[in-house]
Amino acid sequence: xxxxxxxxxxxxxxxxxxxxxxxxxxxxxxxxxxxxxxxxxxxxxxxxxxxxxxxxxxxxxxxxxxxxxxxxxxxxxxxxxxxxxxxxxxxxxxxxxxxxxxxxxxxxxxxxxxxxxxx
Amino acid sequence: xxxxxxxxxxxxxxxxxxxxxxxxxxxxxxxxxxxxxxxxxxxxxxxxxxxxxxxxxxxxxxxxxxxxxxxxxxxxxxxxxxxxxxxxxxxxxxxxxxxxxxxxxxxxxxxxxxxxxxxxxxxxxxxxxxxxxxxxxxxxxxxxxxxxxxxxxxxxxxxxxxxxxxxxxxxxxxxxxxxxxxxxxxxxxxxxxxxxxxxxxxxxxxxxxxxxxxxxxxxxxxxxxxxxxxxxxxxxxxxxxxxxxxxxxxxxxxxxxxxxxxxxxxxxxxxxxxxxxxxxxxxxxxxxxxxxxxxxxxxxxxxxxxxxxxxxxxxxxxxxxxxxxxxxxxxxxxxxxxxxxxxxxxxxxxxxxxxxxxxxxxxxxxxxxxxxxxxxxxxxxxxxxxxxxxxxxxxxxxxxxxxxxxxxxxxxxxxxxxxxxxxxxxxxxxxxxxxxxxxxxxxxxxxxxxxxxxxxxxxxxxxxxxxxxxxxxxxxxxxxxxxxxxxxxxxxxxxxxxxxxxxxxxxxxxxxxxxxxxxxxxxxxxxxxxxxxxxxxxxxxxxxxxxxxxx
Numbered sequence: 001x002x003x004x005x006x007x008x009x010x011x012x013x014x015x016x017x018x019x020x021x022x023x024x025x026x027x028x029x030x031x032x033x034x035x036x037x038x039x040x041x042x043x044x045x046x047x048x049x050x051x052x053x054x055x056x057x058x059x060x061x062x063x064x065x066x067x068x069x070x071x072x073x074x075x076x077x078x079x080x081x082x083x084x085x086x087x088x089x090x091x092x093x094x095x096x097x098x099x100x101x102x103x104x105x106x107x108x109x110x111x112x113x114x115x116x117x118x119x
Numbered sequence: 120x121x122x123x124x125x126x127x128x129x130x131x132x133x134x135x136x137x138x139x140x141x142x143x144x145x146x147x148x149x150x151x152x153x154x155x156x157x158x159x160x161x162x163x164x165x166x167x168x169x170x171x172x173x174x175x176x177x178x179x180x181x182x183x184x185x186x187x188x189x190x191x192x193x194x195x196x197x198x199x200x201x202x203x204x205x206x207x208x209x210x211x212x213x214x215x216x217x218x219x220x221x222x223x224x225x226x227x228x229x230x231x232x233x234x235x236x237x238x239x240x241x242x243x244x245x246x247x248x249x250x251x252x253x254x255x256x257x258x259x260x261x262x263x264x265x266x267x268x269x270x271x272x273x274x275x276x277x278x279x280x281x282x283x284x285x286x287x288x289x290x291x292x293x294x295x296x297x298x299x300x301x302x303x304x305x306x307x308x309x310x311x312x313x314x315x316x317x318x319x320x321x322x323x324x325x326x327x328x329x330x331x332x333x334x335x336x337x338x339x340x341x342x343x344x345x346x347x348x349x350x351x352x353x354x355x356x357x358x359x360x361x362x363x364x365x366x367x368x369x370x371x372x373x374x375x376x377x378x379x380x381x382x383x384x385x386x387x388x389x390x391x392x393x394x395x396x397x398x399x400x401x402x403x404x405x406x407x408x409x410x411x412x413x414x415x416x417x418x419x420x421x422x423x424x425x426x427x428x429x430x431x432x433x434x435x436x437x438x439x440x441x442x443x444x445x446x447x448x449x450x451x452x453x454x455x456x457x458x459x460x461x462x463x464x465x466x467x468x469x470x471x472x473x474x475x476x477x478x479x480x481x482x483x484x485x486x487x488x489x490x491x492x493x494x495x496x497x498x499x500x501x502x503x504x505x506x507x508x509x510x511x512x513x514x515x516x517x518x519x520x521x522x523x524x525x526x527x528x529x530x531x532x533x534x535x536x537x538x539x540x541x542x543x544x545x546x547x548x549x550x551x552x553x554x555x556x557x558x559x560x561x562x563x564x565x566x567x568x569x570x571x572x573x574x575x576x577x578x579x580x581x582x583x584x585x586x587x588x589x590x591x592x593x594x595x596x597x598x599x600x601x602x603x604x605x606x607x608x609x610x611x612x613x614x615x616x617x618x619x620x621x622x623x624x625x626x627x628x629x630x631x632x633x634x635x636x637x638x639x640x641x642x643x644x645x646x647x648x649x650x651x652x653x654x655x656x657x658x659x660x661x662x663x664x665x666x667x668x669x670x
Binding site: 011012081 | 217
């Protein structure tokens with residue numbers, strides 16, 4: 001299962017794709033079980049040059065009956081920094097945030113396809 | 120403290136205005152992200168996990184109260200009310216909006232600051248000994264030379280598209296407090312036989328994926344030729360540095376592949392054919408810069424009765440004196456460390472309110488100056504001994520007086536996976552757990568000097584290779600693991616750490632530190648630091664203590 005994520009151009013906020021719109025919370029993200037549909041959404045997102053920077057697909061898994069990003073990196077993006085719980089999306093609280101905070105079963109390195117790491 | 124002249128002011132203001140135009144064009148869709156990204160990076164603006172991050176240059180780690188107050192205001196107005204000092208003595212703001220960045224640069228320009236040279240394949244912000252101008256063991260104020268390098272290197276047209284980033288550190292003291300052996304170029308001032316001042320020139324140091332200690336390619340370069348010689352070094356690198364492989368593009372790889380001797384030969388040949396006078400700093404310009412680094416000190420008694428009385432009355436103050444207060448070249452003065460390492464807090468983080476406190480103290484008690492060091496702490500360089508009790512009280516009230524300089528809880532940690540788009544694992548919580556475990560100041564003092572450095576990825580912003588204990592976060596199938604190295608140092612006894620053993624899961628790191636400290640306390644001989652004991656015993660007893668359960 002995949003979701004489409006990126007950061008808004010104007011303020012850098014982490015957002016998720018849902019039916020052609022960008023939403024701030026992972027729980028509202030559209031989930032793709034069909035790779036072709038996911039890639040089509042990614043291509044559409046990339047064509048809107050002034051909305052989101054560098055959208056990319058992330059892997060999603062089921063954890064205790066809820067969906068969560070597969071990688072730890074993507075969970076931190078969905079939550080915020082662990083040293084400042086009052087900052088980032090985690091500050092909004094809610095069951096979805098609690099579920100992400102307790103998600104387990106991570107299995108792959110970055111969750112981002114073809115990520116080139118350079119400083 | 121160097122003040123911008125009219126040329127500097129116009130240049131920085133123009134740069135901010137230019138960036139405003141570029142941001143507007145990006146937001147309007149007139150340029151693509153691929154076109155814009157190099158532009159924003161050359162202005163220190165990165166896109167990270169949660170927002171944009173602005174890295175603000177603090178040349179040679181020197182700030183005035185006015186500058187720090189402006190940083191406090193920017194952090195409060197445009198960020199979440201705090202900033203993060205880095206191992207390159209810069210300040211990072213982690214919650215910046217692209218649309219606000221041009222305003223921030225304009226505000227920075229008002230106080231003679233900018234964010235150039237904090238990213239990109241250019242000569243980066245120059246660093247220097249944080250004790251510059253205050254310590255008795257220096258031959259000259261290294262900031263004079265660092266400022267000359269800053270002016271020479273900023274937007275240098277020939278060196279704006281280097282194979283990779285390029286970092287220079289300068290010290291003029293016997294004790295290396297600027298980590299010069301792990302820089303692309305490390306400059307250490309020496310006195311020649313005839314009394315003339317010059318630099319030992321070290322090239323090809325660096326951490327990251329392939330760590331190297333710099334090699335000395337010239338024992339003594341007369342100071343007057345500094346810029347022409349730097350030009351020759353960077354020219355050789357610019358010509359032969361690899362551009363085909365990002366992991367092999369730094370000068371350290373070129374120096375290692377050619378050999379230091381051959382690299383030095385090429386630099387000397389390049390230098391011999393250049394017109395030195397064209398690049399070297401004219402005497403009149405050197406004098407202009409030097410005139411701005413001339414702190415004046417009152418004649419004062421070497422002993423302060425007020426300080427001695429406070430020391431006798433307050434054990435906490437006495438402990439602060441032992442660890443955070445250092446000798447000054449002028450009698451009756453001291454250098455006072457400001458700890459950004461309160462156990463449980465994020466190493467290097469400082470709130471806007473704390474910035475205001477430090478700015479007030481710098482203005483009132485330290486000739487309006489403060490410094491940032493690569494250990495992610497601040498210091499007040501020129502405090503009268505009589506004033507140290509008042510400074511301590513004000514710092515303590517703001518949570519900035521932890522007496523832990525160079526002790527086990529004075530941990531360097533990069534932002535790691537909590538913020539950084541490059542990181543593989545978090546660094547901050549690991550530092551917090553270790554510092555909390557050793558929060559008892561008596562125990563920390565008993566353990567003595569122990570430098571822990573943590574990086575969240577192989578880029579090594581947390582200097583893990585040169586930690587007495589180095590900790591590198593790695594990603595193993597989506598989980599955070601940590602490789603531990605021992606025996607590194609970034610100072611005069613510079614060395615790269617040795618691997619302890621297999622990577623540890625996150626919850627085993629702090630207990631492993633505890634186990635290794637126990638080994639040290641058991642094995643140490645009179646006067647030995649952790650590093651000394653490790654170097655005598657080797658890795659075996661530490662390895663056994665940590666991995667015994669797994670055997």
